[in-house]
Amino acid sequence: MEIDPFIFRLSIFILAIFVGYYVVWSVTPSLHTPLMSVTNAISSVIIVGAIVAALAGDGDKIFDTANIFGFLAIVLAAVNIFGGFLVTHRMLAMYKKKKKDK
Amino acid sequence: MSANLLAIFYLISGVLFILALRGLSSPETSRQGNLFGIIGMAIAIGVTIISIGNFSTGFIILLIFLVIGGSIGAFIAFKIPMTAMPELVAGFHSLVGLAAVFVAISAFLNPEVFNLGFPGKIKIASLIEMSLGAAIGAITFTGSIIAFLKLRGIMSGSPITFAGQHFLNLAIGISIIGLIVYLCNTQNEYLFWSLIIISFLVGVLLIIPIGGADMPVVISMLNSYSGWAAAGIGFTLENSALIITGALVGSSGAILSYIMCKGMNRSFFNVILGGWGATEESSKSSAKEQKPVKNGNADDAAFLMKNASSVIIVPGYGMAVAQAQHALREMVDSLKKNGVKVSYAIHPVAGRMPGHMNVLLAEANVPYDEVFELEDINNDFANCDVAYVIGANDVTNPVAKSDPQSPIYGMPILDVEKSKSVLFVKRSLSPGYAGIDNDLFYRENTLMLFADAKKMTEDITKNL
Numbered sequence: 001m002e003i004d005p006f007i008f009r010l011s012i013f014i015l016a017i018f019v020g021y022y023v024v025w026s027v028t029p030s031l032h033t034p035l036m037s038v039t040n041a042i043s044s045v046i047i048v049g050a051i052v053a054a055l056a057g058d059g060d061k062i063f064d065t066a067n068i069f070g071f072l073a074i075v076l077a078a079v080n081i082f083g084g085f086l087v088t089h090r091m092l093a094m095y096k097k098k099k100k101d102k
Numbered sequence: 103m104s105a106n107l108l109a110i111f112y113l114i115s116g117v118l119f120i121l122a123l124r125g126l127s128s129p130e131t132s133r134q135g136n137l138f139g140i141i142g143m144a145i146a147i148g149v150t151i152i153s154i155g156n157f158s159t160g161f162i163i164l165l166i167f168l169v170i171g172g173s174i175g176a177f178i179a180f181k182i183p184m185t186a187m188p189e190l191v192a193g194f195h196s197l198v199g200l201a202a203v204f205v206a207i208s209a210f211l212n213p214e215v216f217n218l219g220f221p222g223k224i225k226i227a228s229l230i231e232m233s234l235g236a237a238i239g240a241i242t243f244t245g246s247i248i249a250f251l252k253l254r255g256i257m258s259g260s261p262i263t264f265a266g267q268h269f270l271n272l273a274i275g276i277s278i279i280g281l282i283v284y285l286c287n288t289q290n291e292y293l294f295w296s297l298i299i300i301s302f303l304v305g306v307l308l309i310i311p312i313g314g315a316d317m318p319v320v321i322s323m324l325n326s327y328s329g330w331a332a333a334g335i336g337f338t339l340e341n342s343a344l345i346i347t348g349a350l351v352g353s354s355g356a357i358l359s360y361i362m363c364k365g366m367n368r369s370f371f372n373v374i375l376g377g378w379g380a381t382e383e384s385s386k387s388s389a390k391e392q393k394p395v396k397n398g399n400a401d402d403a404a405f406l407m408k409n410a411s412s413v414i415i416v417p418g419y420g421m422a423v424a425q426a427q428h429a430l431r432e433m434v435d436s437l438k439k440n441g442v443k444v445s446y447a448i449h450p451v452a453g454r455m456p457g458h459m460n461v462l463l464a465e466a467n468v469p470y471d472e473v474f475e476l477e478d479i480n481n482d483f484a485n486c487d488v489a490y491v492i493g494a495n496d497v498t499n500p501v502a503k504s505d506p507q508s509p510i511y512g513m514p515i516l517d518v519e520k521s522k523s524v525l526f527v528k529r530s531l532s533p534g535y536a537g538i539d540n541d542l543f544y545r546e547n548t549l550m551l552f553a554d555a556k557k558m559t560e561d562i563t564k565n566l
Contacts, residue, residue: 005340006227012342013333016349019120024354027126029450029475030464032358032457033187034136035126036325039351040194042119042139043332046201048112048150049216049339053208054167055151055160056215062160066212071167073204076197078171079178081143084194086179088136091187094464095129097471 034091041084047077103153109342111149116346118142123350129470146343184465185422188321188454189253195324196246199305202239202331203298206232209338210294216339222289228338233282233294235334237301242327244305249320252309253454259314267311274304312373315419315496317454318362319373326355358456365450365476367502367513395531398549400558403490403525404565406549410487412443414479416516417459418452420493420528424555427466430492433559434468436566445482446473447516449497480517489521491542492555495528499540508538524548527558 027035053070054062061067118138125135151161182190209232213219218228251257278300285293312320333348363370407413415434421427434444446468452459463473483489491498498518502510518524519542526548533539542548551558 006337009337009340009342009345013337013345013349016116016120016346017353020123020350020353021357023120023123023350024357027123028128029361030448030457030460030470030473031126031129031132032361033191033455033461034132035123035354035457036191036321036358036455037187037194038122038126038136038139039325039329039354040191040198042122042143042347043198043328043351044201045115045119045143045146045343045347046198046205046332046335048146048341048343049205049209049335050201051147051150051164052154052215052339053205053212054164055154055156056208056212062163064212066208066215067160069204069208069211071163073201073208074164074167075171075174076201076204078168079175080194080197080201081175082172083175083179083190085136085140085143086176087182087187087190088139089133090179091184091461091464092129092132092136094184094461094467095132095470096464096467097129097469 031092031095034088037084037088037091041081041088044077044080044084047074047081050074050077103149103155108149108153111145112341112343113346115142115146115343118145119343119347119350123354142343184461185425187461188317188458189250191455192246192250192253192321192324195321195328196243196250198328199239199242199244199246199324199331202328202335203236203243205335206236206239206338207294207298209335210236210291218338224289226286229286229289230282231334231337233285233297235331235338236294236298237278237282238327238334239331240298240301241305241308242324242331244302245309245320245327246305246324248306248309249317249324252314253317259317261313262310267307271304271307274300274307278304308374314454315451316366316373318451318456318458319359319366319370321455322355322358322362323374324355326352326359329353329355362451362456365514367510393544395543395550396548398525398551400551400553400561401565402549403551403558404562406523406525407437407442407488407490407562408440408566410442410522412445412482412486413437413488413490414483414486414518414521415444415446416489416491416494416498416518417446417448417463418492418494418497419454419458420495420555422453422458422462422493424493426492426556426559427462427468429556429559429563431463431466431468433563433566436563440566444472445479447476447479447483448473449476449494449516450514452494452497476514476516483517483520486521487523489518489524491518491524491526492559493527495533495540496538498542499538501538501541504541510538518542519545519547522547525551527551527553527555529554 329351336344
């Protein structure tokens with residue numbers, strides 16, 4: 001009997017929830033804001049779906065409704081990816097340890 | 103590129119995203135973590151483009167759109183002031199939500215490219231997955247926009263409630279499930295569009311009854327939703343990077359919501375159903391008789407702090423509003439020159455998003471090892487000479503420990519009242535968000551400093 005590939009994906013999903021649970025609890029509370037901005041950036045990996053949708057077909061098919069929605073999604077996700085990682089970087093660069101004699 | 107190889111690459115990006123979050127366990131490793139995240143994203147995008155292998159017109163347009171979006175994002179990231187971080191995050195959530203909706207629409211209109219069947223004959227499982235992804239994405243989109251407007255102050259932060267609200271939400275929730283079932287039976291395009299429109303409406307209805315100071319919970323919750331939406335789309339597209347990321351982000355947001363709710367001693371449903379500190383509460387407190395308070399000025403405050411051996415600073419949302427973090431750092435520098443030991447105490451729900459105060463203090467160059475969480479510092483108040491409360495209110499109210507009638511009863515608070523003297527910077531005696539009077543104002547050891555937080559802090563520095 002063959003196992004439906006859906007079950008494999010479900011397994012990945014459930015295990016990833018547990019990984020997320022333990023990893024996020026280990027995040028120090030002072031970094032909760034960068035945590036939100038970085039999760040924001042990585043959830044924009046949805047861009048891979050947008051790319052597939054946008055580049056489907058070739059030539060003039062690029063301007064079909066489905067493709068256009070794909071391109072729009074690319075712009076939105078790109079704002080998030082660049083904005084999210086950069087703003088996280090900006091924040092993390094500010095966290096400094098106590099310097100002696102200060 | 104073979105499908106198997108592609109899947110391996112997606113798995114690698116998923117693992118890199120896990121490492122990105124892992125890095126945030128301490129500030130030292132966090133920057134490396136962010137780099138892992140960026141590499142993971144680059145791999146995911148790169149292999150997707152290569153696997154399609156279409157480098158004609160579409161590819162050029164794709165690059166143009168990437169550059170447009172990327173420049174907008176980069177511009178925002180560099181320009182945004184740290185105090186505006188909550189609205190930025192809310193705004194970004196709305197984009198993820200909308201992107202999920204758009205991808206779901208493309209998949210519905212052109213299922214062949216994703217191997218989901220044909221228009222009108224989409225596999226039932228895929229249809230359910232994309233409907234869920236689209237619905238959650240749509241709720242995230244409009245919900246985040248409302249949160250953004252409230253945080254930005256464009257929309258009033260007070261809860262908007264009306265009769266039958268919960269009943270309406272319930273009815274709409276059931277109708278969404280009904281629509282999905284019906285859609286699976288008929289594959290009707292209009293049902294799909296109605297599903298999205300109704301979900302947009304749910305997002306609005308869900309967030310309008312929630313008040314301004316509950317925004318930390320709302321932002322975390324929307325963070326979680328954006329994750330579940332991504333996971334839904336990930337199932338549709340059979341993409342493990344998306345599934346892993348969706349699960350990570352979903353559980354991250356859920357944990358943050360839980361921490362925020364615990365910080366207020368309220369259940370998640372209590373926050374979501376809204377209406378805390380509605381109008382009746384505030385009218386009750388305004389009718390109260392005037393109690394005497396001790397009123398001080400910058401000179402008194404400077405004298406007290408200069409002669410203290412230890413000072414604890416309690417920042418809150420008011421510090422962010424007044425942009426007082428830099429002035430505060432300067433004051434602390436002068437105090438340290440006088441040999442005073444200074445630390446900062448942060449309540450979990452101080453500010454408008456999780457960790458908001460920590461970022462502002464980091465921006466003002468406050469070393470992170472001088473900043474403590476509630477449970478780590480609460481016992482120190484009893485041994486401290488001066489507590490300097492700047493812009494915080496409800497989180498210092500001793501009523502939470504003494505009065506079971508109070509709406510904030512049971513909420514963990516910073517034991518500011520135990521310190522020898524309390525300096526409370528505030529514009530007026532008006533109650534905080536919960537709409538209740540702060541008992542701390544009338545204590546023997548409290549000196550009220552009525553002024554703008556930034557101005558007062560600067561004046562104190564001059565007098566030190």
